[in-house]
Amino acid sequence: MMSTMGRLTGETYTGRSMSESHKHLKITESEWAAFCKDFDDTMAKFNIPEAEHKELFAIVESTKGDIVSAPSSS
Numbered sequence: 907m908m909s910t911m912g913r914l915t916g917e918t919y920t921g922r923s924m925s926e927s928h929k930h931l932k933i934t935e936s937e938w939a940a941f942c943k944d945f946d947d948t949m950a951k952f953n954i955p956e957a958e959h960k961e962l963f964a965i966v967e968s969t970k971g972d973i974v975s976a977p978s979s980s
């Protein structure tokens with residue numbers, strides 16, 4: 907398979923950190939917002955209850971600081 911499948915070996919993740927994986931991508935606030943919309947749409951498509959939707963989004967959002975590195979461009 908492709909190298910973008912991640913680097914899981916057994917139960918130990920040996921890949922880069924979230925920050926190392928995304929910093930060079932210069933992901934913007936608007937790209938992050940697009941990702942959040944896809945996330946919400948996916949939760950809706952699979953009828954995930956509100957409480958679980960919120961719990962999962964809290965986990966996702968906790969990584970935002972490591973992913974968005976170009977907040978001011980569009």
Ligand code: HEM
Pocket residue numbers: 910911912913921922924927928931933937938941966967969973
């Ligand atoms: C909470 C949300 C996200 C999670 C959990 C996540 C997770 C990851 C992880 C674990 C990797 C590294 C995989 C590896 O090398 O083994 C990765 C790479 C990558 N992510 Fe994300 N990501 C998130 C959001 C995003 C967003 C919003 C974008 C784009 C708008 C994005 C684009 C990419 C790209 C292009 C790579 C490959 C980078 C490279 O190999 O040079 N990610 N992501």
